[in-house]
Amino acid sequence: MPTSNPNTVIDDLDEAIIAEFQYDGRQSNREVARKLNVSEGAVRQRLKRLQEKRIVAFNLLIDTASSGNHFGAIFRVNVAPNQMERLLKSAEKIDEITYLVECAGRYNVAGFISTRDQRSALKLIDQHFLTAKGVNSVDVIQLAQQIKHNFLETVIAEERSHSESESSL
């Protein structure tokens, strides 16, 4: 799996810059520089390096309840090992699937789907999982309430690789 370069060293100033922009991503480099008592150029250069190294990425987040997406569910799939990669590659392309993992245990693929309504979600699950070759079982677990969701620490590196592969098609 592509990942950020483990040899990239993040120092205390990098961490402080990240913390500021995690708090408010709309701050200007100048504002952050003022708060941290460093030059604007230092903030700009460090932020650029961190983005190029895939250590950080800016994101626009929309409140789920306000988004119009009223249905969310975890799905868990048990698929034959020799069909798993094909299933994953297909699932990666679905916009409504926001989280997708390979796992160990009773199921080997899991993820999260977010759609306008239950019908849309079940249609996608039927098209891409229930009728897919090698799928032994599918479990769909509807979300009742999201109490906590850390959206500030996620895998970033795979997004660049995914979008690069999309643009090359």
Add this chain to the structure above:
Amino acid sequence: MRENKIMRVALRKDFHAAGYDFQTTVDITASGRSVHSVAEELAALDAVKAVMIVMRKPEIIITINTKDRQELAHIISDHISTIRGVAEIETHAVLRIRKSRVRYANLKSKYGD
């Protein structure tokens, strides 16, 4: 929209750059206490990054990020297992994160980062 917590621009940090190597999903069955109370106590743990109440048993699904197995064992044995109302635990190791596109989030949660 920002003040009403409908939209937010945030800087995300890469999972591995943040010092994590392990992600684990844990299904938790609650008993003898309200599901919501158990979920709130789980959410207060720093290593627990996501807490969802779902519409079936086990009622709570959480995601834990840790730097290694030792830390994971510590979180589960010494923190999660000791929460009043946690009756059963089933863990599922994430082997590889294939996609993690954050577009929507509960921005009104008191645990919103």
